[in-house]
Amino acid sequence: MVLAGIDLGGTNIKAALVDGNLKLIAKSSIPTNAGRDARQIIADMAGQVISLADKAGLSRADISGVGIGIPGVAKDGNVIALHNLHWHNVALLRIFKEFLDVPVFIDNDGTVAAVYEYHLGVLAGCNVGVLLTLGTGIGGGIIIDGKPFSGAHGLGSELGHMTLIKDGLQCTCGNKGCFEVYASATALVRYGRQIVIERPESLLHHAAGGDYRSVTAKMVMDSAKDGDIIALRVIDDYSDCLATGIASIMNSLDPEVIALGGGVSAAGDFLLNKVIAAMDGKGVFAGQKYADIRIAKSGNDAGLIGAAMLAK
Amino acid sequence: MVLAGIDLGGTNIKAALVDGNLKLIAKSSIPTNAGRDARQIIADMAGQVISLADKAGLSRADISGVGIGIPGVAKDGNVIALHNLHWHNVALLRIFKEFLDVPVFIDNDGTVAAVYEYHLGVLAGCNVGVLLTLGTGIGGGIIIDGKPFSGAHGLGSELGHMTLIKDGLQCTCGNKGCFEVYASATALVRYGRQIVIERPESLLHHAAGGDYRSVTAKMVMDSAKDGDIIALRVIDDYSDCLATGIASIMNSLDPEVIALGGGVSAAGDFLLNKVIAAMDGKGVFAGQKYADIRIAKSGNDAGLIGAAMLAK
Numbered sequence: 001m002v003l004a005g006i007d008l009g010g011t012n013i014k015a016a017l018v019d020g021n022l023k024l025i026a027k028s029s030i031p032t033n034a035g036r037d038a039r040q041i042i043a044d045m046a047g048q049v050i051s052l053a054d055k056a057g058l059s060r061a062d063i064s065g066v067g068i069g070i071p072g073v074a075k076d077g078n079v080i081a082l083h084n085l086h087w088h089n090v091a092l093l094r095i096f097k098e099f100l101d102v103p104v105f106i107d108n109d110g111t112v113a114a115v116y117e118y119h120l121g122v123l124a125g126c127n128v129g130v131l132l133t134l135g136t137g138i139g140g141g142i143i144i145d146g147k148p149f150s151g152a153h154g155l156g157s158e159l160g161h162m163t164l165i166k167d168g169l170q171c172t173c174g175n176k177g178c179f180e181v182y183a184s185a186t187a188l189v190r191y192g193r194q195i196v197i198e199r200p201e202s203l204l205h206h207a208a209g210g211d212y213r214s215v216t217a218k219m220v221m222d223s224a225k226d227g228d229i230i231a232l233r234v235i236d237d238y239s240d241c242l243a244t245g246i247a248s249i250m251n252s253l254d255p256e257v258i259a260l261g262g263g264v265s266a267a268g269d270f271l272l273n274k275v276i277a278a279m280d281g282k283g284v285f286a287g288q289k290y291a292d293i294r295i296a297k298s299g300n301d302a303g304l305i306g307a308a309m310l311a312k
Numbered sequence: 313m314v315l316a317g318i319d320l321g322g323t324n325i326k327a328a329l330v331d332g333n334l335k336l337i338a339k340s341s342i343p344t345n346a347g348r349d350a351r352q353i354i355a356d357m358a359g360q361v362i363s364l365a366d367k368a369g370l371s372r373a374d375i376s377g378v379g380i381g382i383p384g385v386a387k388d389g390n391v392i393a394l395h396n397l398h399w400h401n402v403a404l405l406r407i408f409k410e411f412l413d414v415p416v417f418i419d420n421d422g423t424v425a426a427v428y429e430y431h432l433g434v435l436a437g438c439n440v441g442v443l444l445t446l447g448t449g450i451g452g453g454i455i456i457d458g459k460p461f462s463g464a465h466g467l468g469s470e471l472g473h474m475t476l477i478k479d480g481l482q483c484t485c486g487n488k489g490c491f492e493v494y495a496s497a498t499a500l501v502r503y504g505r506q507i508v509i510e511r512p513e514s515l516l517h518h519a520a521g522g523d524y525r526s527v528t529a530k531m532v533m534d535s536a537k538d539g540d541i542i543a544l545r546v547i548d549d550y551s552d553c554l555a556t557g558i559a560s561i562m563n564s565l566d567p568e569v570i571a572l573g574g575g576v577s578a579a580g581d582f583l584l585n586k587v588i589a590a591m592d593g594k595g596v597f598a599g600q601k602y603a604d605i606r607i608a609k610s611g612n613d614a615g616l617i618g619a620a621m622l623a624k
Contacts, residue, residue, distance in 0.1 A: 073597060081597045128464040140564070144456060151566020152440040153601055161596045162560040165478050166494075166553065173596040175559065182478075241478065247487065248474040252452070252564055254463020284473045284485040285385060285393045289465055 002058060004049045004066040004102075005308030007109065010034055010084030013041070015048040016304035017056060017063075022120070022312075024301060026052045038090045046099030065103040065311030068092065069112035069303055071139075075154030077106055105310035109133075109303060110157060111148045113296070114141025116306030117259050121297030128255040131296060132159060133262035134242075137172070138180035142253065148310075160184065162248055164241060179248075182241040185217040185264045191234045192220035203228035221267045235274060243278035250283065250290050261296030268295055314370055316361045316378040316414075317620030319421065322346055322396030325353070327360040328616035329368060329375075334432070334624075336613060338364045350402045358411035377415040377623030380404065381424035381615055383451075387466030389418055417622035421445075421615060422469060423460045425608070426453025428618030429571050433609030440567040443608060444471060445574035449484070450492035450557075454565065460622075472496065474560055476553060491560075494553040497529040497576045503546045504532035515540035533579040547586060555590035562595065562602050573608030580607055 001020035006013065009032060016027035028048055032041060045068070053063060070092075072082030077093025093104045107115075114123060114131040123129035123143055133139035140159030142149040150156045160180035161173050168177025181187060193212040196205050204223040208214045223231035246258055264271065272295055283290050296302075313332035318325065321344060328339035340360055344353060357380070365375060382404075384394030389405025405416045419427075426435060426443040435441035435455055445451035452471030454461040462468045472492035473485050480489025493499060504527040508520045516535040520526045535543035558570055576583065584607055595602050608614075 073600075080600060126464070128468075142564075144461075149456075152438070152568040152603070153566055155562065155595075155597060155600060155602065156440075156564060156566030158563040158566075158596050161563040162474070163556050164475060166476050166556045174598065175594050175596070244475050244478045248560065249564070250467065251470040251473040252454075252468060252561070254465055254468030254470075256464040282487050283467075284470050284487070285467060286486065288385075288392060288467060290467065291464070 001064045002053075002062050003308040003311045004052070004063055005304040005306070005311075006045050006049065006066065006068045007303040007307055008032070008045065008068060008070045010071065013045055013048060014304055015045070015052060016301065016308065017049070017052050017058070018305060018308045022305055022308065024305070026056050027301065027304060028052055032085070034085050038085070038087055039095060041085070042092060042095045043099055046096055049100060060100065060102070063100070063102050065105065066096070066100065067112070067307040067310030068096075068104065068106045069109040069307040070106060071109050073108060073154050074106040077104065079106070080154060103311060107148060107310055108139070108141070108150060108157065110139030110141040111150055112141070112306040112310065113139070113261055113298065113302055114143050114259075115148055115309050116298070116302045117261070117296055118143045118146070119309055120305070121302075122259045122294040123257050126256040128253060129257050129259070130159070130249055130253060130255045130291075131259045131261055134183065134260060134264035135185050135262035137186070138184050139262070159245070159249060162245060164245055179245040183238065183245055185262065187241070188217040188220050188234075188238055188264060189215050191238065192217070192231070195230055195234060199230050202230040204231045217264050218266065221264070221270065225270055236278075239271065239274035240278045242275050243282055246275070246279065246293065247282035255291045258291045258293050259296040260293065261298045265295050265298070271295075313376045314365075314374050315620040315623045316364070316375055317616040317618070318357050318361065318378065318380045319615040319619055320344070320357065320380060320382045322383065325357055325360060326616055327357070327364060328613065328620065329361070329364050329370070330617060330620045334617055334620065336617070338368050339613065339616060340364055344397070346397050350397070350399055351407060353397070354404060354407045355411055358408055361412060372412065372414070375412070375414050377417065378408070378412065379424070379619040379622030380408075380416065380418045381421040381619040382418060383421050385420060385466050386418040389416065391418070392466060415623060419460060419622055420451070420453070420462060420469065422451030422453040423462055424453070424618040424622065425451070425573055425610065425614055426455050427460055427621050428610070428614045429573070429608055430455045430458070431621055432617070433614075434571045434606040435569050438568040440565060441569050441571070442471070442561055442565055442567040442603070443571045443573055446495065446572060446576035447497050447574035449498070450496050451574070471557070471561060474557060476557055491557040495550065495557055497574065499553070500529040500532050500546075500550055500576060501527050503550065504529070504543070507542055507546060511542050514542040516543045529576050530578065533576070533582065537582055547583075548590075551583065551586035552590045554587050555594055558587070558591065558605065559594035567603045570603045570605050571608040572605065573610045577607050577610070583607075
């Protein structure tokens with residue numbers, strides 16, 4: 001059995017072939033060229049899988065199924081909304097099958113990442129598991145009873161848009177005070193830039209060469225790790241925001257494990273310990289067992305392999 | 313088939329017998345006398361069911377099962393936490409069966425109310441349905457795939473303790489800024505009291521006879537309905553808090569229907585229209601279909617019949 005996984009991003013379309021044991025056979029990446037017609041992009045997605053199969057000496061008939069992860073909302077094979085590409089109600093499944101007629105499965109990339117963690121990572125064995133990807137925004141993926149869960153309309157698991165502070169800072173979604181405004185990598189960069197501008201004595205100021213535009217989330221983390229007490233305070237505040245959002249998830253979905261993925265999670269135990277410390281006092285029932293918080297296994301090909309898993 | 317439902321409250325223990333069609337056969341209510349030993353309270357719960365059966369000319373063997381709704385957290389027949397009665401890790405199922413040895417099912421009263429709505433109310437037919445009970449606090453009940461959902465540790469569906477305003481007002485749970493601090497009946501009373509104290513020209517001030525201690529949630533609602541623009545502003549703010557919490561639920565659980573129950577929901581369409589209006593701009597994906605918000609069917613015996621349904 002050969003499965004294909006596609007990770008459709010605003011910048012690149014990545015594709016991979018995996019075997020029945022989800023081992024990578026081949027992968028490739030091509031530019032999305034986001035301005036194009038949806039049909040052209042979808043043709044390229046299918047073409048990329050066909051090309052990978054050709055190079056591997058496989059025929060189209062060898063491909064048992066294709067899974068596609070998208071940074072947006074899909075329901076019943078249709079893309080309801082994919083803001084990066086300005087897609088609304090695009091019949092992705094139907095059009096894809098015009099080019100490559102195999103079973104096709106489509107889901108949100110946060111859900112795909114959660115599926116990966118459930119099969120090969122830190123959500124393994126969970127009845128209820130949640131993944132948060134801490135990147136440009138905060139993506140969410142939910143597993144319930146071993147299956148991806150995205151609600152009744154495919155709009156669920158948008159965990160980055162749970163409210164953290166009612167009437168707080170403006171979010172890109174149009175609402176205010178969303179979780180991701182305070183706890184994404186973008187938020188960390190915003191906090192870091194403020195330090196560079198206001199605190200020239202900080203290590204972070206020096207790390208950024210005094211230029212607030214060069215601040216990255218990693219730079220803020222690294223400065224804090226290196227003992228910059230100003231950056232450290234920012235990481236403490238950031239961790240407290242993350243812990244508050246996590247508490248809301250515990251009080252609604254009550255998962256066994258909450259996995260932290262995405263760029264910020266590269267900080268590993270340094271971040272994890274801060275978040276766990278910040279959880280203190282945030283549970284409704286003192287002394288009860290709540291979710292374990294863990295750093296996601298993820299890795300470079302998680303999005304591709306997770307997508308292929310949708311088709312398994 | 314005869315089933316029993318028990319609604320264990322901090323003030324009263326209510327019990328009912330229902331037939332196989334969930335029609336009420338008989339019901340009763342006795343004081344909980346909350347200070348007593350858990351064992352005595354549980355003996356009274358079982359005794360009440362036996363007494364109802366006796367009066368109805370039924371034997372113990374006629375009772376196919378007992379469902380118990382509690383204002384706390386239960387898991388696998390044990391009460392993990394029930395703050396009103398200061399219960400922690402009480403083996404409710406085991407002790408109950410010493411007095412009445414029938415199949416026993418225990419769940420949170422918010423979940424019980426959601427089960428009722430799923431079978432006989434406004435959550436009927438939902439794959440994913442959520443109930444919010446707007447009372448002293450905000451209780452939550454979640455239905456997923458036709459079954460009650462309370463997470464991996466039985467701590468889920470505590471929707472009143474999702475955060476609305478990080479570091480906001482103190483909540484009884486120990487955390488700050490919980491949803492229920494701003495959108496329960498208790499919150500509405502707090503807002504109303506402030507009006508009575510600060511705005512003697514308001515209708516609400518007169519309705520309360522100038523005494524802030526006599527304010528009820530219904531009084532605030534009624535004053536707003538009667539055109540008190542000061543009370544009306546409070547109801548608008550209250551509805552906006554409710555809508556913000558609902559948006560968080562839409563972005564995580566994405567239900568087909570969110571039902572509003574509990575005392576405050578008696579305001580019916582007046583409240584419903586305000587909440588629906590306040591949802592505007594709070595959805596992540598403009599123009600998409602989100603949950604219908606509805607007033608729960610509930611009614612006086614919903615807690616009892618819902619509890620009996622646990623045993624069906």
